[in-house]
Amino acid sequence: MKKYRYYIPIVVLFVVLCLFIYVQKVKYERNIRSLNDVSTKLVNMSNFNDSLQMNLSKRSNIRAIELANQGKEINTNIPLQSDGTHALVLGEIIKKNDLVFVFSKNNYCKTCIDLQLELISEVFKEDAENKIKIFANNYTKDDLKVLKDTLNLNFEIYGILNDDLVLLGNSQSFPFYFRVDEGFKMKDIFIPAGDMKELSRNYLRNQIRG
CATH class of the missing domain: 1.20.5 (Single alpha-helices involved in coiled-coils or other helix-helix interfaces)
Incomplete structure (x- = not known):
């Protein structure tokens, strides 16, 4: 033990x-x-x-591009896709104080364009046709029909024959918004780059209130 x-x-x-x-x-x-x-x-x-x-x-x-284009004169003679009866020009569609959205086929980001079109539909709902004018550079009528059918859009999109309605310095062809001022110049320019969805939504809502 x-x-x-x-x-x-x-x-x-x-x-x-x-x-x-x-x-x-x-x-x-x-x-x-x-x-x-x-x-x-x-x-x-x-x-x-x-x-x-x-x-x-x-x-x-x-922002530098936006500021550089404030007051840029709008060429109202830019030709649009024909409606089948006569040749349209930009000045027949827009008027003073109109809100305008422009996008281009040369844009690197198609989903960015789709996002903006969906936001326009969301914010303006059934009244989009009367609240905003939309133009597409280098889009044919067939291109626009496919785009509208794909996104189920119920408002008019006008095709521009060439890449004519553009901003100076916008080498990447970002889509952009602007308001038509009294002298048919651009004001309140906004470029919704990338996926800044809330920023775009706020811009559109402010334009409604404005």
């Missing part, structure tokens, strides 16, 4: 040592997970900041 008595402290010491090692291992793994979480958050934050900075830079460049 005395013989086993000497083993008891050793066993206890061994158990305590094992427990200590286990606790340290758990702490180590917890610290590693915590560091990994922090690292992931920092990476995500960095990506978010990079994306935000890129969006702000892009919006700044776009």
Whole structure:
């Protein structure tokens, strides 16, 4: 019995040592997970900041285009797709204080155009025909029919024969809105670049109130 008595402290010491090692291992793994979480958050934050900075830079460049074109004279003699009876020109469709939306077939982002057309339908509902005039550069009548059928649009879109209704400096052919002022010049220009849906919705709602 005395013989086993000497083993008891050793066993206890061994158990305590094992427990200590286990606790340290758990702490180590917890610290590693915590560091990994922090690292992931920092990476995500960095990506978010990079994306935000890129969006702000892009919006700044776009704003420069908007400002450069404020007061740009509108060529009312731009030819439109014929309605089958006579050749139409832009001046027959728009009038003073009209809200206008223009997009181009050369635009790099078709989904951006679709988004704006869907927003127009959402904001103006059944009265879109009377609230806004829409023009499409380089779209044929067949192109426009497919577009309207695909998006289930119930308002008129006028095709422009060439890429004639444009903004200076708009090399990427961003779609854009403007209001026709008293002298048939552009005002309240807005370029809805990318997926800034809420910004576009606010612009349209402000134009209604305006």
